Amino acid sequence: MALRILLSLLLLAASLLLHQAEGVDNPASDCCxxxxxxxxxxxxxxxxxxxGPESxxxxxxxxxxxxxxxxxCSSPTDPTVQKLIKSLDNRRKNPSQRKPKRQKRKQV
Structure with missing residues (x-):
């Protein structure tokens, strides 16, 4: 009986160690x-x-x-990427200047 309890505890400890080693809460697991x-x-x-390194x-x-x-994923030093970032920032700051979506025509 004591052997079963000891084996159960060892199994539990091993599974906890494996869980931590997998990096479940590691933010770097979704890096480019x-x-x-x-x-x-x-x-x-x-x-x-x-x-980057900070993340x-x-x-x-x-x-x-x-x-x-x-x-x-894109290079932050690419000029087209920098232009796209500026455009997205402007879109976020001035949402009223965005073009309205075209509405679909209703068929009669």
């Missing part, structure tokens, strides 16, 4: 490993964030989130 060189149209982008990631990158919730 490389950046894309493709130009991203602003109409597809919803938001962006910046990753637990090795690579410094701009992570754009599209309207379909896809993540695109």
């Amino acid at each position: 490993l490389k950046t894309s060189q493709k130009t991203i149209p602003i109409k597809l982008v919803k938001t962006y964030s910046i990753q 637990g990631c090795v690579l410094r990158a701009v992570v754009f989130t599209t309207k379909k919730n896809m993540k695109i």
Whole structure:
């Protein structure tokens, strides 16, 4: 009986150690490993964030989130990326200046 309790405790301790080793709460588990060189149209982008050592990631990158919730990693030194960031910041500051969405025509 004592052997079963000891084995149960060892199993519990081992599973707790494995759980910590997996890095479940590690913010670096969703880091970009490389950046894309493709130009991203602003109409597809919803938001962006910046990753780097301060967020637990090795690579410094701009992570754009599209309207379909896809993540695109880009180089923060790319001039087109910097222009896109400025456009998104302006969109956030001045939401009234955004173009209204076109309404679909109703078929009669």
